[in-house]
Amino acid sequence: MKPSLLDVRNLEVTYPGGAAAVRGVSLALDAGQKLGIAGESGCGKSTLALALLRLLPPGTRVTGEVLLDGEDVLAMKWGRLRAVRWAGASIVFQGAMHSLNAVHRVGDQIAEPVLLHSGATPAAARKRTGELLEQVGLPAARAAAYPHELSGGQRQRVMIAMALACDPRLVIADEPTTALDVMVQAQILRLIEELVAEQELGLVMISHDLAVLADTCDRLAVMYAGRVVEEGPARDVYEDARHPYGRALSAAFPRIGDPAARFAPRGLPGDPPDPAGLPPGCTFHPRCPVALDTCGSQDQPLRDAGPGRRAACVRVEVPVGAGPGAGAGAGAWERPGTDAGQMPPSAVLTADGSTRAGRDDGSARVGADGSARAGADGSALPRTDGPAQAVADGSVCAAAGGSARAVPDAGAAVVSEYEDGAPAAVSESGGGTP
Amino acid sequence: MTATPRAASAASPPAPAPLLSAQQLHVAFPGRHGAPPVRAVDGVDLDIRPGEIVALVGESGCGKTTLARSLLGLVPTSSGRVTFAGSPLDYAPRALKSYRRRAQLVLQDPSGSLNPRHTVYDAVAEGLRIHRYPGDERTAVAGALARAGLRPPERFFLRYPHQLSGGQRQRVVIAGALVLEPELVVADEPVASLDASVRGEILALLLRLRTELGLAALVVTHDLGLAWNIADRVAVMYLGRIVETGEVEQVLTAPRHPYTRALLSVLPEAPGEPVVLTGEPPDPSRVPSGCRFHARCQVLASGEAARAGVADACRTEELPVLGAGTGTQVACHWVRAKAARAGAG
Numbered sequence: 001m002k003p004s005l006l007d008v009r010n011l012e013v014t015y016p017g018g019a020a021a022v023r024g025v026s027l028a029l030d031a032g033q034k035l036g037i038a039g040e041s042g043c044g045k046s047t048l049a050l051a052l053l054r055l056l057p058p059g060t061r062v063t064g065e066v067l068l069d070g071e072d073v074l075a076m077k078w079g080r081l082r083a084v085r086w087a088g089a090s091i092v093f094q095g096a097m098h099s100l101n102a103v104h105r106v107g108d109q110i111a112e113p114v115l116l117h118s119g120a121t122p123a124a125a126r127k128r129t130g131e132l133l134e135q136v137g138l139p140a141a142r143a144a145a146y147p148h149e150l151s152g153g154q155r156q157r158v159m160i161a162m163a164l165a166c167d168p169r170l171v172i173a174d175e176p177t178t179a180l181d182v183m184v185q186a187q188i189l190r191l192i193e194e195l196v197a198e199q200e201l202g203l204v205m206i207s208h209d210l211a212v213l214a215d216t217c218d219r220l221a222v223m224y225a226g227r228v229v230e231e232g233p234a235r236d237v238y239e240d241a242r243h244p245y246g247r248a249l250s251a252a253f254p255r256i257g258d259p260a261a262r263f264a265p266r267g268l269p270g271d272p273p274d275p276a277g278l279p280p281g282c283t284f285h286p287r288c289p290v291a292l293d294t295c296g297s298q299d300q301p302l303r304d305a306g307p308g309r310r311a312a313c314v315r316v317e318v319p320v321g322a323g324p325g326a327g328a329g330a331g332a333w334e335r336p337g338t339d340a341g342q343m344p345p346s347a348v349l350t351a352d353g354s355t356r357a358g359r360d361d362g363s364a365r366v367g368a369d370g371s372a373r374a375g376a377d378g379s380a381l382p383r384t385d386g387p388a389q390a391v392a393d394g395s396v397c398a399a400a401g402g403s404a405r406a407v408p409d410a411g412a413a414v415v416s417e418y419e420d421g422a423p424a425a426v427s428e429s430g431g432g433t434p
Numbered sequence: 435m436t437a438t439p440r441a442a443s444a445a446s447p448p449a450p451a452p453l454l455s456a457q458q459l460h461v462a463f464p465g466r467h468g469a470p471p472v473r474a475v476d477g478v479d480l481d482i483r484p485g486e487i488v489a490l491v492g493e494s495g496c497g498k499t500t501l502a503r504s505l506l507g508l509v510p511t512s513s514g515r516v517t518f519a520g521s522p523l524d525y526a527p528r529a530l531k532s533y534r535r536r537a538q539l540v541l542q543d544p545s546g547s548l549n550p551r552h553t554v555y556d557a558v559a560e561g562l563r564i565h566r567y568p569g570d571e572r573t574a575v576a577g578a579l580a581r582a583g584l585r586p587p588e589r590f591f592l593r594y595p596h597q598l599s600g601g602q603r604q605r606v607v608i609a610g611a612l613v614l615e616p617e618l619v620v621a622d623e624p625v626a627s628l629d630a631s632v633r634g635e636i637l638a639l640l641l642r643l644r645t646e647l648g649l650a651a652l653v654v655t656h657d658l659g660l661a662w663n664i665a666d667r668v669a670v671m672y673l674g675r676i677v678e679t680g681e682v683e684q685v686l687t688a689p690r691h692p693y694t695r696a697l698l699s700v701l702p703e704a705p706g707e708p709v710v711l712t713g714e715p716p717d718p719s720r721v722p723s724g725c726r727f728h729a730r731c732q733v734l735a736s737g738e739a740a741r742a743g744v745a746d747a748c749r750t751e752e753l754p755v756l757g758a759g760t761g762t763q764v765a766c767h768w769v770r771a772k773a774a775r776a777g778a779g
Contacts, residue, residue: 040629041600151714152494181493181656186700186710208630215702245631252630255703256662257687263641265663267634271599287631 003070004028005202006052006089006170011064013044013051013226019275021047023226024064031169034196034203036213036234038249039223042272045206046094048223049174052204053085068170086113089170090163092156094178099159100147106158107133107143110165117166132161136191153184157191164195170202171195177212189216210250214238222246225273225283228302232309242311244288282314290315451520452481453650454505454537454618455758458514461497461504465719472719474500476674477514479758482618485648487640489661489682491697492671495715501671502620502654506539519617535565538611542623544603548595554579555591558610565614574613581646582609583639601632608639618650625660637664658697662686667760670694673715673726675755680762690764692733724749725767733768742771 006029013022021044029035039045050056052066054073066073068088076084093099101109110132111125120128130140136157147155156176163171173192177185193216196203207213213220214234221231222245230243241247248268254261270287273279279286285295292314305311461475474497482488492498503509505516507523507530516523518533538561541547548557558575567574579587582605595603604624611619621640625633641664643649653665661668661682668686669679670693678691689695696709711730716722728734728748739745744767753765764770 040631153714182658182697182700183493183711184714186708187712190710209702210630211702248631252634254659254662256658256698256701258662261659261663262683263664265634265637265641267636267638268631269635271601271632272629 003067005031005033005069006204007065007067007070008048008052009065009067011048011051011066012062013047013056014061015047015275016057016059017276020278021226021275022051025223025226025228026064027221027228027231029170029202029204031202032196032200033219034193034205034217036217036220037204037206037223038208038210038213038220040208040249040272042275043223044226044275045223046174047226049091049172049204049206052172053089053091054081055091083117086168087117087166088168089172090166090168092159092163092171092173092176094175100155102147105144105146106150106155107145110143110158110162113162113165128165129161132165133158135164135195136161137187151184152180153187156180156184156188160188160191160195164199167199168201170204172204172206174206175208176205178207178209185212192216208249209253210238210246211253214250222249225278226275227283227312229284229313230305230309230311231302232306232311236306236309242305242309242316243284243313244290244315245284246311282312450483452517452758453484453486453519454482454652455517456480456501456505456514457517457758458755459501459504459516460512460514461500461509462512470719472717473674473721474718475504475511476718476721477755478671478674478676479755480505480669480676480679481758481760482650482652484617484650485644486667487644487651487653487665489665489668490652490654490671491656491658491661491668493656493715495718496671497674497718498654498671499622502539502622502652505652506537506620507533508539531565535561535614536616537618537620538614538616540607540611540619540621540624543627544600544607545595545627547607548603550595552594553591554584554593554595554598554606557595557606558613561610561614567614575609578609578613579606581612581643582606583635584609599632600628601635604628604632604636605639608636612643612647615647616649618652620652620654622654623656624653626655626657634663640664658686658701670697673721674718675726675765677727677756677765678763679756681760684762690762690769691727691766692731692768693727696732724751725753725765727766739768742768742775744768744771 006027008025008027011022011025012020014020023044025044025048027035037045037048047056051062052073054062056062062074064074068084073081073084100106107126107129110129111122114120114125114128115122126143129143133140133142138154138157138161142150142154147158150158160176176192177188180188189212192203192205195201203217205213205217210220210222214237217234219231220234220237221228222237222241222243223229224245230237230241230246237246238250241250245268248266251266252268254265268287273283273286279296281294281296281298282288282291282300285291288295295314298314300312300314302310302312303316305316456478459475459478459480460473462471462473465471476497478501480488480501490498490501500509504511507516507525510525518537523533524530552560555575558578559571562571562574575591576587579585579590584590584602584605590598590602590606595606598606608624624640625636628636637660640651640653644651653660655661665682667680668682669676670685670691671677672693678685678689678694685694686698689698696711698704699706699709709732711732713730716729722729725731725748731739731748733739734745734748739748747767751767753767756763756765
């Protein structure tokens with residue numbers, strides 16, 4: 001089977017200060033597809049984007065796998081990584097004002113990756129720069145302009161031209177239209193959609209505006225506190241979110257003409273959590289309008305929430321008839337890394353974990369595809385473990401969960417390599433829990 | 435259709451006298467190196483009545499921020515006048531100081547508009563100190579913080595801006611504007627730099643202040659959803675002029691000006707085919723002749739205007755400044771021609 005263009009497995013990122021910015025994210029994307037990642041500042045979405053190309057500052061702990069065409073970016077040698085950046089995958093950064101060099105002409109900035117990666121002659125690179133500018137809707141003569149001579153929308157077009165310079169297969173767009181006017185935003189989104197369709201690119205688009213993502217992307221993942229809390233087909237998630245946070249995000253931007261939103265702006269009380277001190281249990285529970293008593297102590301795994309959809313909320317009804325088999329199918333799309341936290345050991349032992357039984361602390365880890373099993377014996381789900389226990393187990397599972405799939409051999413090797421470091425991450429991320 | 439519950443005194447007939455009013459307001463900045471002057475605000479009539487929330491929407495560079503600043507006396511006007519509570523704005527320093535006690539500005543970026551070395555208490559008390567507030571400063575600051583949703587206020591007194599979240603910072607900025615109990619606030623993009631989930635909370639706060647204190651507000655924004663959320667009236671600005679104004683329900687659900695239509699059509703949830711205008715608004719130092727929107731107008735480009743017999747007028751004939759009244763008004767030759775024909779037929 002052809003590997004997905006991008007397959008992120010159980011990615012975790014911890015900054016040197018101990019802030020767990022991404023905590024077990026798994027995503028997959030095929031060529032020609034558009035995946036939206038929604039969430040507010042501090043939820044880890046930009047960290048995730050940077051981690052995909054290993055652009056994080058030194059000292060940051062990154063575990064899991066980022067498979068680009070089946071090859072793990074996190075395990076690449078430096079030279080290979082340099083080749084993959086720009087040519088394999090490129091990023092359109094947030095805030096074109098700050099991402100362009102103010103003292104170089106934009107044409108030279110676009111030509112730089114062309115010169116470095118394809119070994120083109122300066123004349124060929126200039127020609128390519130002109131083509132790229134025209135592709136993004138700017139006259140080729142604008143290559144001679146400095147960034148301050150361009151408007152915000154034009155600068156964003158230059159950023160996109162730069163990202164396309166080496167014909168990447170994957171483009172990661174981090175808030176490509178934030179701070180742009182509605183009309184310019186519409187122009188840029190249309191341009192991105194055209195380019196993706198023409199060139200069969202994969203697109204990961206990051207934004208806090210669910211409406212924009214739902215309009216542009218095929219699938220949507222909503223992140224909160226470093227984890228995916230809901231994912232599914234973009235329109236379904238936007239129109240009928242299953243997770244209360246997804247619902248709050250989609251209500252934040254009103255549909256004009258909707259009488260329910262008139263004189264009734266909807267927000268969410270409280271502030272996004274600090275990644276260095278996450279609340280125990282479900283990280284969303286302090287702001288959740290429908291939280292149960294148990295939410296304060298039990299972490300919630302992603303679970304099936306309809307066809308092609310998953311949400312990490314205790315209130316999500318597991319569809320009838322979702323047996324272990326069906327669940328495993330869904331689990332293959334994204335492995336919920338941390339869901340073993342509240343899996344009682346008995347359930348774990350009955351699970352399909354026999355192949356991994358030899359590994360340490362298999363009880364916690366094997367629950368990794370437990371969202372399905374939670375459906376099978378749902379009664380076991382709301383068992384109250386001690387909060388500390390739940391977090392510790394969950395994190396161990398998150399760190400080691402990669403092995404639960406153990407699909408490519410290389411990947412398995414990487415996972416085991418990181419396994420030793422996992423307990424450290426546990427104590428760090430669990431530090432905030434009482 | 436438009437029977438949405440309305441708060442406070444906004445629409446009770448007959449309309450009360452405007453609190454703040456701009457008449458034929460022009461603001462021009464001198465051009466550099468002999469370039470023609472930049473006509474940032476080029477003839478605007480606008481009224482804001484007590485307890486009314488008006489949204490001023492438009493793209494960046496359309497002059498909406500300059501208009502807001504000139505209404506507060508922060509930018510000298512070139513011609514036209516601003517009146518507040520019936521009397522023209524006096525630009526003498528002492529008079530401006532007392533005016534600013536009654537009309538306050540809330541800036542866009544709360545991180546940039548708070549002094550990082552002032553505590554929350556100092557930030558909010560600054561206005562009281564400038565105006566030599568006679569009462570108890572501590573009570574006033576606590577009251578303003580509580581009204582802005584920071585409760586209990588004492589817990590926030592000694593915090594510094596970096597210890598607050600973005601939403602809390604914006605609440606501090608709003609508390610600083612509220613502490614002098616103004617009658618009007620001008621909020622320039624009050625939620626543009628805030629997270630989606632916090633945005634609704636701040637907008638709800640503005641609505642609550644209107645209900646509880648009868649506060650009037652001019653909200654400057656490029657976000658049409660914001661206007662739908664909280665505003666009574668909306669004024670759409672393009673290149674220094676208001677091109678369409680009226681009740682929010684009217685303007686946003688049945689837009690008439692081609693520019694307003696295009697703006698609404700590109701919103702993610704909009705029905706119908708999006709009209710993506712090409713290019714960007716022209717330079718305000720070279721305002722096109724005729725209708726200032728004609729170079730980008732989809733109605734003119736499609737030949738629709740020519741069929742209505744107004745294509746020449748669009749290119750050559752300038753439109754009058756829209757009045758400040760509450761009814762829906764549109765500065766467009768094509769819309770006028772259609773309306774005239776409908777009236778005659």
